[in-house]
Every structure is written in C-alpha cells, then in structure tokens.
Amino acid sequence: AQSVSQHNHHVILSEAASLELGCNYSYGGTVNLFWYVQYPGQHLQLLLKYFSGDPLVKGIKGFEAEFIKSKFSFNLRKPSVQWSDTAEYFCAVSPNAGNNRKLIWGLGTSLAVNP
C-alpha cells in the first residue's frame, strides 16, 4: 500500500538552529510532493510543492525541500529556524496515476522552537 513516513514526530530546537525533517514515501511511479504546515490555531497551508524539474524546491518563509527519487525522499530544510516556525509539518504525496487524485499524508512532525 502507498504510504508516507515522517521520521520525526516531535522536534525541539532553539532559534537559529538548522532544521531537517525527513519524509519518505512508498510508490514506484511518478509523484507530486507537498509539504504543508499548520501553525497553532490556523488552517493547513502549503509550504512548498514539487511536480517536476529542479529537485530542489524553495517555498515560503525560507523553507526548501529536495526530492531524491532514488531514495523516495522529500526532506524539508531550513538553515535557521525562528520561534514563529513552531507548527505541525505534514508531508503529502499524490501518485500521478490517471485520475488518482488523493493525497497520502504522513502523520506529521510537531516542531517547537524555543526563543
């Protein structure tokens, strides 16, 4: 079955620390890849996405992610986190197979950044 695995469930960092959140998926075909973020009390919103082209994708607020096809990974990175990055981060994958349009989600990573 198709699945998405986020390796870190809870991450605690100090401001200015670097961040890397892991995301691996199981699907052999072409995929669209997403990272969504949910700030406390707010809606889920898109952080960045990869459909094709340059595997290094830049998103909002200084986040970036790299798609490594051979590793089935789409890790999220930020060189220097801020207190305002405290949120829940979700990786999602959409298999690009015909009319298959559903997003498959990881369980999320809760990030707490201490000031």
Next chain:
Amino acid sequence: KAGVTQTPRYLIKTRGQQVTLSCSPISGHRSVSWYQQTPGQGLQFLFEYFSETQRNKGNFPGRFSGRQFSNSRSEMNVSTLELGDSALYLCASSGGFVGGRFADTQYFGPGTRLTVL
C-alpha cells in the same frame, strides 16, 4: 478571494445519530476533497468530488458519504455515528486537474470538529 469555509465549526452528537457537514470551496474551484484528521491516524483521505462526481474514494465504510452540488459546494454525511468518528473533518478545494496531472495546490478550510458521545 474568500477562502474555503466549513460549517458548522463544532458538533456534538451521540452514538447512532447522523451528521451532515458542509463545505464551500474557493470561488472557481471545482474539486473538493474531504479528510479526517485524528491524533493517532493523522490525515486520512475520505473522498474527492469534481463537477458533482465522486472521482476518488478512500478506505472508509459506507456510513461515510458525500455529494457535490452544481455550485461546487459539497456536503459530507456520516450515518450511525460511532465513538471512533470523533475527529476534525477537513475540506480542501483546488482548481482541478491541470495539464493531465493533479497539480493544483489544495486549499484547506478550518475544519469541523465532531465529537461523538
């Protein structure tokens, strides 16, 4: 543009009852997807509607159903509620299939928090 709206925001029901949740997508969006979010299971896909047709369905029992109207508004119904149905139900809209790929970003509403007692 106004965002995705969901009503009601909170619901408390008892086992055996049924419930209907409503979602209004962003104007112009024709695709509406529904998700169930729980702490233990994360986000799980329920179904997706496009132009009033269900185009994809997740692995949920038949008690969960939905529909979409001609104005793209969607409703989700859960019959014979069980305690395990307590969750945040999220609706997301997108512009639809673009260039042969599901490439559009999904925009989420605030969700409906359902509590089953």
